[in-house]
Every structure is written in structure tokens, then in C-alpha cells.
Amino acid sequence: xxxTPSSARPLLAIPRRIGLVVIALADQLGGAGMLLGQVxxxxxxxxxxxxxxxxxxxxxxxxxLPIIAATAAFTGGIMVIQAxxxxxxxxxKNFVGWAATFTTFRELGPLLIALIFNGRVGANxxxxxxxxxxxxxxxxxxxxxxxxxxxxxxxxxxxxxxxxVALCVIGDAVALGGxxxxxxLLLDVDPRIFLSSALERLDTxxxxxxxxxxxxxxxxxxxxxxxxxxxxxxxxxxxxxAVNASVVASAAGVxxxxxxxxxxxx
Amino acid sequence: MIRLEDIHKRYRSPVLRGIxxxxxxxxxxALIGPGASGKSVLLKVxxxxxxxxxxxxxxxxxxxxxxxxxxLASVRRKIGMLFQNYALFDMTVFENIAFPxxxxxxxxxxxxxxxxxxxxxxxxxxxxxDRDPSRMSGGQKKRIGVARATVARPxxxxxxxxxxxxxxxxxxxxxxxxxxxxxxxxxxxxxxxxDVSGVLSIADRVGMLHEGELVFDGTAExxxxxxxxxxRQFVHGLVEGPL
Numbered sequence: 001x002x003x004t005p006s007s008a009r010p011l012l013a014i015p016r017r018i019g020l021v022v023i024a025l026a027d028q029l030g031g032a033g034m035l036l037g038q039v040x041x042x043x044x045x046x047x048x049x050x051x052x053x054x055x056x057x058x059x060x061x062x063x064x065l066p067i068i069a070a071t072a073a074f075t076g077g078i079m080v081i082q083a084x085x086x087x088x089x090x091x092x093k094n095f096v097g098w099a100a101t102f103t104t105f106r107e108l109g110p111l112l113i114a115l116i117f118n119g120r121v122g123a124n125x126x127x128x129x130x131x132x133x134x135x136x137x138x139x140x141x142x143x144x145x146x147x148x149x150x151x152x153x154x155x156x157x158x159x160x161x162x163x164x165v166a167l168c169v170i171g172d173a174v175a176l177g178g179x180x181x182x183x184x185l186l187l188d189v190d191p192r193i194f195l196s197s198a199l200e201r202l203d204t205x206x207x208x209x210x211x212x213x214x215x216x217x218x219x220x221x222x223x224x225x226x227x228x229x230x231x232x233x234x235x236x237x238x239x240x241x242a243v244n245a246s247v248v249a250s251a252a253g254v255x256x257x258x259x260x261x262x263x264x265x266x
Numbered sequence: 267m268i269r270l271e272d273i274h275k276r277y278r279s280p281v282l283r284g285i286x287x288x289x290x291x292x293x294x295x296a297l298i299g300p301g302a303s304g305k306s307v308l309l310k311v312x313x314x315x316x317x318x319x320x321x322x323x324x325x326x327x328x329x330x331x332x333x334x335x336x337x338l339a340s341v342r343r344k345i346g347m348l349f350q351n352y353a354l355f356d357m358t359v360f361e362n363i364a365f366p367x368x369x370x371x372x373x374x375x376x377x378x379x380x381x382x383x384x385x386x387x388x389x390x391x392x393x394x395x396d397r398d399p400s401r402m403s404g405g406q407k408k409r410i411g412v413a414r415a416t417v418a419r420p421x422x423x424x425x426x427x428x429x430x431x432x433x434x435x436x437x438x439x440x441x442x443x444x445x446x447x448x449x450x451x452x453x454x455x456x457x458x459x460x461d462v463s464g465v466l467s468i469a470d471r472v473g474m475l476h477e478g479e480l481v482f483d484g485t486a487e488x489x490x491x492x493x494x495x496x497x498r499q500f501v502h503g504l505v506e507g508p509l
Contacts, residue, residue, distance in 0.1 A: 144370070
């Protein structure tokens with residue numbers, strides 16, 4: 001029997017719902033944080049499963065290359081298209097190289113690559129781990145005295161972080177190519193002028209900021225996708241729910257990490 | 267070999283309520299009971315995959331609740347387990363069966379190959395090393411599961427619904443395989459099953475779970491002759507009764 005008068009119940013519904021959301025958020029962040037701790041404890045070179053690591057590096061990184069390259073090429077091109085009206089208005093052809101590469105290297109490149117990586121690799125990772133969970137394969141590993149975090153999670157986290165940084169480097173190069181080509185075709189900016197504009201005004205730090213961000217994004221996607229995968233319950237529908245939650249949480253985490261790291265890395 | 271004392275486990279509602287059970291070494295113990303009676307949870311408690319809220323689990327003299335992760339892993343090496351839905355990995359038949367040998371034991375590759383071939387011959391699937399288990403029938407997957415559970419020669423083997431979803435002939439072949447394996451290796455076996463007639467044909471002792479409680483513990487013959495209404499109804503497949 002409830003002690004709350006019936007007239008007060010609608011008023012309590014809102015704080016109750018907020019409380020449930022806060023508890024769920026704390027539960028998920030706590031779970032992902034604990035998983036990070038478990039991964040860090042197991043980060044000893046001799047204990048890392050090399051076969052699993054190289055398998056994941058290949059399927060997560062190498063196979064993502066075409067879509068990442070396409071995204072990067074368009075990103076570089078779009079930056080030039082966005083700058084085109086101002087370049088023509090102020091005849092600022094000497095700045096187009098710097099403007100396009102600065103925003104691509106520091107911000108848009110890592111961010112868009114992370115979102116594509118999340119959709120392709122993160123979602124796939126959650127689906128795979130989730131399917132293993134609901135079909136008892138994770139329990140089968142434990143029953144065989146094999147640590148699921150060491151065998152399944154550690155190689156995936158390393159592979160995702162390493163490949164996210166590597167794809168960002170490749171993506172930067174491809175984006176630069178896309179920007180040079182678009183500037184040449186659309187604004188008649190000579191590639192040499194474009195590149196000298198970029199190289200003269202860009203700092204190594206601008207490039208490194210992008211790499212640091214991609215490392216953080218890779219870690220975020222890896223942790224979230226593994227956490228939601230291993231927390232999957234409820235058969236095939238549960239796998240679908242886990243993938244959905246993982247993609248949303250990873251994307252939100254990437255934006256939060258981007259926001260915070262932009263402050264810190266200025 | 268396996269002893270459970272006053273095991274309690276609950277999720278949203280109580281699943282196991284004060285289970286006391288003893289499985290002697292070299293015995294085939296069949297755990298029967300209707301769906302959602304707690305059989306699978308009990309088997310996972312024995313394997314150390316689920317921790318009970320109360321009670322003690324002894325496996326080969328070691329109390330699981332007192333063990334850390336390393337100790338638990340060492341006990342799990344003594345246990346082979348077949349899961350209800352196979353739990354085979356996304357690998358070839360050979361890699362699935364060789365998996366525990368390669369991960370846990372420093373064996374030469376030739377010995378691993380010999381032992382996998384011997385297991386496959388034992389479960390009547392010789393020459394299937396390179397096949398993809400996902401393209402094989404349910405009965406074949408179960409047999410691969412049996413081969414993987416027993417390849418490291420554990421002294422205890424747990425079978426979770428080994429014949430679920432299989433036709434009667436394949437089911438009996440699986441039961442015969444479990445019996446033959448147990449006789450050949452001298453292992454201690456726990457089988458949970460809803461297929462009463464099949465599992466009673468191989469069991470030395472039988473326990474029945476109903477609503478989280480062990481309502482019967484005795485020989486297969488005693489189970490067939492039991493006057494406990496729930497046991498009688500379940501063993502003889504009667505419509506009328508408390509279930």
C-alpha cells in the first residue's frame with residue numbers, strides 16, 4: 001500500500017522518471033568504466049592474444065578503408081565548396097588550402113571518420129559479442145576456463161584504438177587530396193598554391209590534435225560497443241536493442257569527448 | 267565429487283530454494299523437471315558460472331565460493347560442459363574442438379590433431395574437421411559440443427539439455443554417446459533434460475526440480491515408482507496433477 005496521496009502521484013512521476021534515467025546512465029557509465037579497468041589490468045604484452053589482435057586489426061581496419069577513404073575525400077571536397085563563396089568574394093585563394101585542411105585535420109576528419117567507424121565497426125562488434133552472449137558462447141569460454149575479457153575484449157579495444165588512429169592518418173591524406181582536386185576544379189586554385197597555403201599556416205600540432213581526438217574516439221567506440229555487447233540479454237531482439245544502444249551511446253560519447261578535448265587541446 | 271548445500275538463487279523471483287544435492291564420483295546424475303524449474307541455473311552454479319546468494323558448492327572437494335578467479339579457473343579445467351544451444355564458436359569443427367587444448371594446454375600440434383581426430387571418430391563425425399558447424403544439423407552440432415566438452419578429458423562433464431530439438435533416434439544416439447563416454451573415461455556426469463524416458467535410460471541417479479526445490483532424489487527405478495504427485499506426473503507424462 002502506497003503512502004503517497006493519489007493527487008501527488010503525477011507530480012512524482014517526473015522526478016521518478018529523471019531518477020530512473022540518471023540511474024540507468026550511471027549504471028551504463030559505471031559498467032563501461034569497470035570494463036576499461038578490466039582491460040587496463042590485462043594490458044600486458046605477453047597476455048594479449050596476438051592471433052585475435054591481428055584478426056581484429058584486419059577486419060576492423062583494413063576492411064574499413066574504402067568507406068573511410070570515400071568519407072574523407074568528400075569531407076575535404078566539402079570544406080572547399082563551403083569556403084568557395086568567400087574565396088571568390090574576397091579573392092582569398094591563398095587561404096583556401098589552410099582553411100580546408102585546418103578544419104578537416106583538427107575537427108571534421110576525426111569526427112566523421114569516428115561516426116562512420118562507429119556505424120560500421122562498433123555496431124558489428126556489439127552484434128557479434130551480443131550474439132555470443134545470448135547463444136551462451138561467452139559462458140562457454142568461462143566454462144573452458146578462458147577469461148572472456150582477455151580473449152574477446154582486450155584485442156578488440158586495442159585493434160579499434162590503433163585502427164581509428166591509422167584510419168585518421170589515411171583519412172587526412174585522402175581528404176587533402178579531395179580538397180586539392182575540388183579546389184582545382186571548382187575555384188581554379190593551383191594545387192601548388194593550395195598545398196603551400198596549407199603547409200605554411202598549418203602547425204604539426206593541428207595534425208596531432210586530430211590524432212589525439214581519433215584515439216579518444218576509438219577508445220570510446222571500443223568500450224561502448226564491447227560493454228553493450230557483453231551486457232546483451234533477451235535473444236535476437238536483445239541483440240538488436242544492444243546494437244542500437246551501443247551506436248547511440250558511442251556517438252554521444254564521441255561528441256562529448258570531442259567537446260572536452262577541444263577545450264583541453266586548444 | 268559434486269556437493270551442493272542449501273543453494274539459494276534468485277533473479278526477479280526465487281529460482282533455487284535450498285537445494286541440497288550430492289553427485290558421487292563416476293555417477294550419471296540426471297536432473298529433470300518442467301521448464302523454468304531452475305535446472306539450467308543449477309548446472310551453471312555447479313560450473314561456477316553463476317554464484318548463489320546462499321549455500322555452498324563443492325566440486326572435487328573445493329568450495330567454489332572461497333575461490334578467486336584463478337582458483338575458479340583451475341576448477342573449471344576439471345569440468346567440461348555442453349550447452350543447450352551448442353555454444354559453438356564461429357570457427358571450423360577442428361578449431362572448435364581444439365580450442366580448449368590450444369588455449370589451456372601446451373600440447374604439440376600433432377597431438378592436438380590426433381586428439382581432435384580421436385574425438386570426432388568417437389562422436390561418429392570422422393573427417394569433418396574443416397566443416398563449418400553452422401552448416402551442420404542439430405544432432406551433429408550436439409556431437410561436436412560433446413567432443414569439445416570432453417577433448418581435454420575433464421573428470422566432470424555437464425550436459426544442458428543434450429537432446430533438445432532432436433528427433434527420437436538422434437536423441438537416443440546422443441544418450442548412448444553420453445553413457446559410452448562416461449564408461450570409457452570414468453567421468454562424473456550431470457545431465458539436465460526434459461526428455462524423461464531418454465535420460466532415465468542412462469541415469470544412475472535422478473533428481474527432480476520443481477519451482478526451485480529438489481522434490482525428488484533417488485535412483486531411476488525409484489523415480490519411475492515414485493508416489494510423489496509431481497514426480498509421478500512428470501515421469502509418466504500425465505495430464506492430471508500438480509504441474
